[in-house]
Amino acid sequence: MKKISILGSTGSIGTQTLDVVAMHPEAFEVDGLAAGSNTSLLLEQVRRFKPRRVSVSTKELAEGIRSSLPAGVELYSGSEGLVEIAAGGDAQTVVTALVGSVGLQSTLAAIEAGRHIGLANKETLVTAGHLVTELAGRKGVKLLPVDSEHSAIFQCLNGENREDVASITITASGGSFRDYKREQLTNVTVADALRHPNWSMGAKITIDSATMVNKGLEVIEAHHLFALPYEQIDVVLHPESIIHSYVEFCDSSIIAQLGTPDMRVPIQYALTYPDRWPSPAKRLSLAQVASLTFREMDYERYPALKMAIDCGIAGGTFTTAFNAANEVAVARFLRGEIPFLRIDEIIDEVLQRHQGEANPGLEQIHSSDIASRELAAVL
Secondary structure, X not given: OEEXXXXXXXXXXXXXXXXXHHHOOOOEEEEEEEOOOOHHHHHXXXXXXXXOEEEEOOHHHHHHHHHHOOXXXXXXXXXXXXXXXXXXXXXXXXXXXXXXXXXXXXXXXXXXXXXXXXXXXXXXXXXXXXXXXXXXXXXXXXEEEOOHHHHHHXXXXXXXXXXXXXXXXXXXXXXXXXXOOHHHHOOOOHHHHOOOOXXXXXXXXXXXXXXXXXXXXXXXXXXXXXXXXXXXXXXXXXXXXXXXXXXXXXXXXXXXXXXXXXXXXXXXHHHHOOOOOOOOOOOOOHHHHOOOOOEEOOOOOOHHHHHHHHHHHHOOOHHHHHHHHHHHHHHHHHXXXXXXXXXXXXXXXXXXXXXXXXXXXXXXXXXXXXXHHHHHHHO
């Protein structure tokens, strides 16, 4: 049996990862679960999947559930707890399903411990991609993408010579407001933004999809995962979310990965790679879909996507600043403190003031992250 640990077990990716585990109980054993504050769901997961180790976000939450845990379960909390779940125990694969840059330290710890990574935490590569990929290469650790877009590219590249790749194209659904002109977004609400037409995701990722920040993060992530320059990475609007991404080769051939929108498929492939197992996902009928549509990306309509790509090209701590500013701005929007369009403006203002550091170490990344968050919180 393959032993796995999940960082972010109560979130959207975490719960769907456990769905996959439940479908194949003979194949997987849960070694550790790390959650945030949803302790009631975590306790349900503990009773069902019987991990040896669990962690929550604070010591207070840990004390609150201690008496409810089965005997013998080790309990941790905070950032130290994330590291324990990631790097301790006997897991062979760690699924990093945390939202935000909080996942960086624990992901690096898991790689240092020789764990393969099921990577669903975009921000890890966005903030410190050069450090993560270098360490993974040195430790012989696989970075197996869980995002549907990167999983699609990963699958399209199986067995191919990377030197033959002309370009990769990441598809974008367009999010909740894909049929809105920019001037129509002035008074949209949080509830409006959270109604994604295709995917069931957490609140932060759904807002990122509406601003297209999510796609910007994915471009930066793809640059690190597949070692491609930014000029070979494109984005196209594809409202149906049937083609999850595609690769063009030097002979003009294009290989695409298709399927119904169901995150359990890329999650399962990351856990079973290089094998494919039966999945409960709905089978795709192209005859029923009837047509697929595509639109060129409008960078004036989605300025945050352009900012993300520019930050990736600039390199250094600019991607850290971009990510930090976005996380704070999205949190402020979700709390009702700022209007939707202010998210893009805050990111831009933080970047205008950012003094980038080339080839930063962890300390410089951490400092840039803090400074960008503090600025985004008061703009």
